[in-house]
Amino acid sequence: MKVVTAAIIIDDDRVFIARRKDGNIKGKWEFPGGKLEENETYEECLKREIYEELKMNIEIIKPFEEVVHDYENGRIKLVSFLVKSLSYDYELSVHDDARWVSIEELLDYDLAPADIPIAKKLKEELKTKE
Numbered sequence: 001m002k003v004v005t006a007a008i009i010i011d012d013d014r015v016f017i018a019r020r021k022d023g024n025i026k027g028k029w030e031f032p033g034g035k036l037e038e039n040e041t042y043e044e045c046l047k048r049e050i051y052e053e054l055k056m057n058i059e060i061i062k063p064f065e066e067v068v069h070d071y072e073n074g075r076i077k078l079v080s081f082l083v084k085s086l087s088y089d090y091e092l093s094v095h096d097d098a099r100w101v102s103i104e105e106l107l108d109y110d111l112a113p114a115d116i117p118i119a120k121k122l123k124e125e126l127k128t129k130e
Helices: 042-054 102-107 113-129
Strands: 002-011 015-020 033-035 058-069 074-085 095-102
Touching: 002 042, 002 058, 002 113, 015 102, 033 042, 042 058, 042 074, 042 095, 058 113, 074 113, 095 102, 102 113
Parallel strands: 002 074
Antiparallel strands: 002 015, 002 033, 015 095, 058 074
16 A cells, blocks of 8 residues: 655635646645655655645645545555645646635635545534634
8 A cells, every 4th residue: 555645735714736637636625735755754754745746835734634545546545644844835736737726715626535534524513613
């Protein structure tokens, strides 16, 4: 099983999502992140992947949710963290679009299947804060 990290980049009531331009989830929106490498912690992986994919530096706030999902090409364990960006600047590489969207409208986007349970939990937690 592949282990993948995901960054839920939060700014007040908005979250950063990006659309994949290639691969088996081409065209799907996701919380950016990537595959865990050997001898790497989840946190190290996430910081490295976000910098590689977006040229964005992040600060990890806390672990959020773990999801196991079966894709056609195999099973993944998606480990997500709440993070904040240390700047609003980013560059796209493996994505063709990115947006800051309200948590309320997050599920209106065509999210990658493994990201949907995370988005639902995020939305539920927002409701309990209100």
